[in-house]
Amino acid sequence: MISKNSINSLEFEKNIKQCNELINKSRKFILTTHVNPDGDAIGSELAMYHFLLSIGKQVTMINYSPTPDNYKFLSGSEVISTFEENIYNDEIENADIIFVLDLNDSSRLKSFEKYVLSSKAKKIVIDHHLEPVPFADLYIVDSEACSTGEILYTIFNKYPEFKIIKDIASALYTAIMTDTGSFRFPRTDSYVHEIISELLNSGADPVNIYEEVYNRVPMNTMRLLGKAYASMELHHAGKLCLMTIPREFFGETQTNEYDVENFVEHSLSINGAVMGILITEIPSRSEYRLSFRSKGNISVRELALEFNGGGHFHAAGARIFDSDLNTTKSIIIEKANKYLSI
Secondary structure, three states, rough: OOOOOOOOOOHHHHHEEEEEEEHHOEEEEEEEEEOOOHHHHHHHHHHHHHHHHHHOOEEEEEEEOOOOOOHHOOOOOHHHEEOOOOOHHHHHHHHEEEEEEEEOOHHHHHHHHHHHHHHOOEEEEEEEEEEEOOOOOEEEEOOOOOOOHHHHHHHHHHOOOOOOHHHHHHHHHHHHHOOOOOOEEEEEEEEHHHHHHHHHHHHOOOHHHHHHHHHHOHHHHHHHHHHHOOOOOEEEOOEEEEEEEEEEHHHHHHHHHHHHHOHHHHHHOOOOEEEEEEEEOOOOOOOOEEEEEEOOOHHHHHHHHHHOOOOOOEEEEEEEEEEOOHHHHHHHHHHHHHHHHH
């Protein structure tokens, strides 16, 4: 296996060593990830779940949001719990370690945040996003990694005599495939492909995983996507493609906010568009979820930061509260212009 310079820093290596020492000393673990989990979040969580089980640990997975249907094929997804107030007090109270995966800001745990922060368990963040917000005891972060799944692969391979089993290989493959846009985003380097080669040799089935993630879409979700396509608008000489999903679309198609994953990727398919934005109006509350994508030298992370969001150079997100759809659209279109003019 080739090495990758960004993951060979002394601090990164030291933190992995400390993490593995804490794992050895501990017995009970909780795993969690961010609201509206994507493939990297669920794949990383399940990879860590199977890893810990394989070395004899007790593991509970608790997420704020339900698991999206297209990731339920992964082994272990059936035991991921959806957070409810005061239901998991014993597990949280008795946990030795809480792993927080694929996020670096505890506010993205929503109402589960206060339970995590008040727990006496060690909190360990494993993530690849920039500028973590301090809340944990240990951070294993590589912002140059293509995914949290890539970092987990590195952690597992530092563990003595560990061998990747099929369930871990499938989960890591899903994490890496989804966060690299099926291996087409800029950070898909030779190291990533070497990892994928080993995951395939360990039992990951690329055909089945792709089919499950991308090609088993319910009809009502396709109808929602159709409405999202119909909402497309071009702005700033066609450089910005804007999609909007008002709350009534969910009622008309019998879908929910979790069905919009990957919709924003379609906005960059328009010829000439270098920035794509999806505005999703969340049913039942005054909240708008913003998903940003870009090409070339256009940073959507900087745009997301203007809305107290964050993410990566080409993929980011944020939320707006107590607004209305027209006002939200106008503000976003206006603020996007300066990044498109660079």
